[in-house]
Amino acid sequence: MATRVAKPLIIVDEIDKAGVVTSDRGMSRPIVTSLLEVLDPGTAAHSECPVHRVRIDVSHISWALTANDLRNVPVPLQDRCRVLHVPDPGLPDLLALYDRMTAAIDDVETVAHGRELLTVLAG
Structure with a gap:
């Protein structure tokens, strides 16, 4: 309406x-x-x-x-608000997001290196 x-x-x-x-x-x-x-x-x-x-x-x-x-x-x-608590993302969440964001990138070596770096920094 x-x-x-x-x-x-x-x-x-x-x-x-x-x-x-x-x-x-x-x-x-x-x-x-x-x-x-x-x-x-x-x-x-x-x-x-x-x-x-x-x-x-x-x-x-x-x-x-x-x-x-x-x-x-x-x-x-x-x-006056509906309070929603959003937990900090864990490593599995970050890796899933990284994989979705890099899915269209053809440079497999660079993507793999980025994933390893993310694992080290977030883990």
Whole structure:
């Protein structure tokens, strides 16, 4: 069904390292504070841009936040998200990815050397 509403996805990488955004007028605000408002269904439809001070409806935006250390992400922000823990890839995962990425390369010797190097570095 067509709704005539854009469904953008915004990815905020490494939210655990987020700092403060400062406008050209000197106004500053923690990024996490701004995200709390736009991730809350009750306030997302009538949010205010902290830099330009204009009202915006961000209720149709999907958000994906990444973090290396969840301990550095405030609990209120975690409560507004579905937290997925992605384990570090193991050597079998890396080798499978390497094999897929190099499948079309005809230089068998170079591919084999790269695979051996990956095994040494990751193992």
